[in-house]
Amino acid sequence: MNWSKGGPGGKRGFGFGGFSLSGGKKEEPHVNQKAHNSFGASGSAGGYGKNQQLPAFYKIGTKRANFDEENAYFEDDEDESSAADLPYIPAENSPTRQQFQSSGGGGGGGGSDSEDDPLDAFMAEVENQAAKDMKKLEEKEKEKKLVKFLCSVQEAYFRYMAENPTAGLTQEEEEENVDYDSDGNPIAPTTKKIILPLPPIDHSEIDYPPFEKNFYIEHEELNSLTGTQVVELRQKLNLRVSGAAPPKPCTSFAHFNFDEQLMNQIRKSEYTKPTPIQCQGVPIALSGRDMIGIAKTGSGKTAAFIWPMLVHIMDQKELEQGDGPIAVIVCPTRELCQQIHTECKRFGKVYGLRSVAVYGGGSMWEQAKALQEGAEIVVCTPGRLIDHVKKKATSLQRVTYLVFDEADRMFDMGFEYQVRSIASHIRPDRQTLLFSATFRKKIEKLARDILIDPIRVVQGDIGEANEDVTQLVEVLPNGTDKWVWLTRRLVEFTSSGSVLIFVTKKANCDELATNLQQEGYSLGLLHGDMDQSERNKVISDFKKKSLPVLVATDVAARGLDIPSIRTVVNYDVARDIDTHTHRIGRTGRAGEKGVAYTLLTHKDTTFAGDLVRNLEGANQSVSKDLLDLAMQNSWFRKSRFKGGKGKKLNIGGGGLGYRERPGLGSESSVSFCLTSDYLTCLHLKHADIHKNSGKEKCFHAYDVISFV
Template identity: 90%
Template sequence: MAENPTAGLTQEDDDEIVDYDSDGNPIPPTTKKIILPLPPIDHSEIEYAPFEKNFYNEHEELGSLTGLQVVELRQKLNLRVSGAAPPKPCTSFAHFNLDEQLMHQIRKSEYTQPTPIQCQGVPIALSGRDMIGIAKTGSGKTAAFIWPMLVHIMDQKELEPGEGPIAVIVCPTRELCQQIHAECKRFGKAYSLRSVAVYGGGSMWEQAKALQDGAEIVVCTPGRLIDHVKKKATSLQRVTYLVFDEADRMFDMGFEYQVRSIASHVRPDRQTLLFSATFRKKIERLARDILVDPIRVVQGDIGEANEDVTQVVEMLPSGSDKWGWLTRRLVEFTSSGSVLIFVTKKANCDELASNLIQEGYSLGLLHGDMDQSERNKVISDFKKKNLPVLVATDVAGANVLLGLG
């Protein structure tokens, strides 16, 4: 340190020449190492143990429904379902036939009745079928794949030392990864199942140790999971339940090859669930390649805006106009509730936050350059309403909304 006090520090001048992506993260130079997908694997050379997929027994109340009643029920739930022989939608938790341990956790989490995506998604997943779920944020899709996943895991023999997970959930960002991990821990308590969150920005060593200690569930971002598999911190050989959440965003962020390589490394007879807010051509191709005879469930209209959110749009020509508009209305906004302000780049984030602090506002700041513990604290304080205002780069802010949803 005495000889080179600036070792490891980023030069401040760099800010002027570094571009940022929509998450506020610096865009890496082209010379930086890219996370390569996992190499191809020949499954015919591996002897996989058999496993059970189908745990669904149709409730007698559903058995008496006619075809017309099922169609009317799906219309009422705003569901469109396609695929071979989909199960009938359930309308109460009793129809899922979940055991008392899991139902206790569900009641404890203050669920009163299943959401539309859960009504149709849970019986599909419990049946062991592959599924494409198209649903908006806040639809309850996370629980729709977690509850059947727990039933699936509990039917299999316990993990032995050195074995990898039984279920893997892949998602695009660290905030979403942490959110799903929290839900897995909450419901996994029912059976003392272990979940590990694996994402960029977290400690590689701590994650590797948690993986090596053994966990039935791994929630991950694609690149970091690939890193751990390459370093042999974990293996995908025991995986029989595979979920890709927000697949469209993973593709937007350039993870298509990583996603495909993860799918290709898991045994071909696995159960796979794919969730997305949209169903563009690339997602359709992925679904065709990695799913087998899937049932497709669309809740609402594909790509629609969330009807529970009132949107008012005002177009302002310049930065000074935006600043004037914001400062005139911010007191009114904060008196009504929490305020989330999106900006494009990390530099804009810092500048706007600094200006608002000078005006006397208390606020939090969220962008990709912050370390994970700082991000977690800011998100937690904002959700608890300790901070009335949060200034965030686009994608990071959107993930806060997911956490609030």
Template identity: 75%
Template sequence: MSGRDVIGIAKTGSGKTAAFIWPLLVHIMDQPEIKPGDGPIGLIVAPTRELCQQIYIECKRFGKVYGIRSVCCYGGGNMHEQQKGLAEGCEIAVATPGRIIDHVKKKNTNLLRVTYLVFDEADRMFEMGFEYQVRSIANHVRPDRQTLLFSATFRKRIERLARDILTDPVRIIQGDVGEANADVTQIVEVFKSADMKWRWMTSRIIPFTSEGSLLIFVTKKANAEELATNLINEGYDVALIHGDMQQYDRNNVITNFKKKQVSTLVATDVAARGLDIPSIRNVVNFDVARDIDTHTHRIGRTGRAGQKGTAYTLVTQKDNQFAGDLVRNLEGAGQRVSENLLQLALQNQKFRKSRYQHGSGKQISFRTRERPGFGSSSSR
């Protein structure tokens, strides 16, 4: 509210979206009115279409009372409709990195009036290869802006970004940096074979869906399609979402899942970020995540806004390297580590060596920002 730059490190489901929307609305009401052809006052950059859409819905809902207009811009959406909304004038633009750069380069909008800049889930944008675009956007916005950087984790690349684009920031940490949501009970099941995983899954679907909606994560698209097909053939009520689906189809799947027209959703990590559905009571990682950050965001799809949820992670002998990450993750959240999981993790030499070694934190220094030109784009 005081105009300071902010680093926000918060677990998933902690309500950080409202934390940057409300100050943005106050900020906008203190600015001269937008005229047709002006660019937005607030720019919110998020990694995925789904997250952009959800932030846009909240901006529209809260801003409507004050006559504040929002536009949502993402790759795969209707470029003409986005262009029209920007041209008519909007106080808030919610966008993926590549798409907002496309609009600026096509002169559909400009960033001259942006004085409130938000990067949400910056760690995810880096994972998706958007670091260059993120830096280009930050460097193309006027230096007297207020910048808010949000991330569920605070790895070295995010630390460097914070140094480069923030000025004397307030640092707000909700929980321990990078920890899993303590409102989510984590249970790790260790299996000897993939067949045992399948039998476990089919024996749990009915109990899980009797408690609420069920979200099942699979790492690869082909495996997700196979799992969803097999479950449907067994007579279960299942929908599927992955990154190669058309945006219209993805939106329909998410809408049906939100409305509880389908009880179980099999998803690749395209749905891991920003999917905010209160009815999800159980999450199953049928395949382990690529890394522990992705795992943290997966399980954060349940236990939202202080509610309780349960996340199950299914591992086999080939997952011994990731098992060590799971052990540290569970211990960081104060949750039980089973003997089976610990023994699996100890099969990995790197984990054995590091088991009782502890690193020390680093101090972060910040410099004033510079403003070079725009870089290349990649629509998302």
């Protein structure tokens, strides 16, 4: 078929340059052959119109072929990129390229297939950090919840303790809160202490077995004494006795009629003769009478109630399983409790008697175990004994011998209700003895409520210092001079024996001890903040002389019996004259001599007046400096001008009771009551042979002074 006018030998084409169809049967490129043949079959030489449409149709076919080719090109490119999976290579001289090469990704322009992508690494790091932050946040939330829980628990605890201030405390632990003030000194509380007493008991419903308490047989040498001789003997012993028919005082251990076992132990304890309080107190106790014993410190009053107690116990049947003690000794402090317990063991071992010490600070379990095993003697502080009775560790049903030592101190410290509770739980027909170094009038009235027809024995003046102790007073300008004075004299003091230094406050105690240790002194420290084991160790070392010096607050002033103490230094003055008396009584024990130094400054005018009266009552010299200091006090100066001083105003009271009080009569009437005529009258009156009405009036005058 001929498409163009080129003639039989010309080229065929669509009439535009650059594109021609080859002759023969050669297939036309990019043209669908079937479609071309169909158009060619229907076409003719005169059919130009159809030849005009062929280029347009052909153009459409060509465009479609070109569009497909372009799509095929892009599809081939995508196939090649996906199949190649080439590694990432940064551009030349770029910072990323340098980092890539330094990390080992270079070398030949390629990296390992296992190399992590930096973006993936960064995202992984972000995810790890986010996980860590989330974990910290969870921990903080848990911590907040825990803190909130603990705060609620703590708040509930404080609320409960505010509503129940004594929760978790035993009676003795509550007692110790009163025992020592904020400065470590035993004083009376400012408010009344709530004490849980033992439950009431009806003694009429209990069938108590009878017991014997009068074992005293008067020695024939005493039986032969006349009334005048008895009066003279009491004057010589400086004894004042009141009460119905008191026994005569003894002058020898033979008069006590103790058996040989006890006498051997007394001799081993280096007793040579009885002390004045023992001369009168032991016969009274052996007689089964109730007694109030008042004696100066170091007078041997502890033995005065221990020896008759042993006789009392040995007369009763042995303890059975579950029985409580036969004798109970109650004292205010742990130190005194331990001291008395030691004496009970020393003398009780000759009869095989057992003693148990029950006090605060010790193990409740161990004490209860010892009580349940059985002990004839219990030495205790009041609160701890009540605890054990409530817990049924012991019983007071077999108690027939009751002693309150340092009774005034127990009442002063607020233990009156505990004392009364203990006394009310013991059979009414018991024998009760109260001993103390001081005994004020109001305390004496309270004590008489638990005694029956007592005999009152006073050895020396109430509150009087021990005459075996030489008292020396130093008046210094200020507190700094006290330190200079002490450091200059301490070596001299330690060369003669142990030294006990008293201060008022715990803070001062620590400070003074630290300063002395820095000066090279070996010493012990004793105050109310120390626990019981520490205090026991310090006292033990001081007794063994391992520690030559002991610095202490007044917690050590009562009941501390260490014969090796030769010097007492009152570095700070005592709170009152009674406490001062007990301080200096730590030396000069059992007839030994001692020296007590008291350091005063110009601010101690009030105490200086009390000290002058005390020294004059004990026949001690008063220096001019001390007297001048005391005269700066107005009440002392007024009383001095009235002529009242010394022993004459000390009758019937102790310590601060030296001042003249209305209602006691004139000075002459008091002096009259101390004459031998009065003492003879007193003895004759009790013997029911008095006939002189004037002497009878004299008795009533003294009766007012002694008992009001």
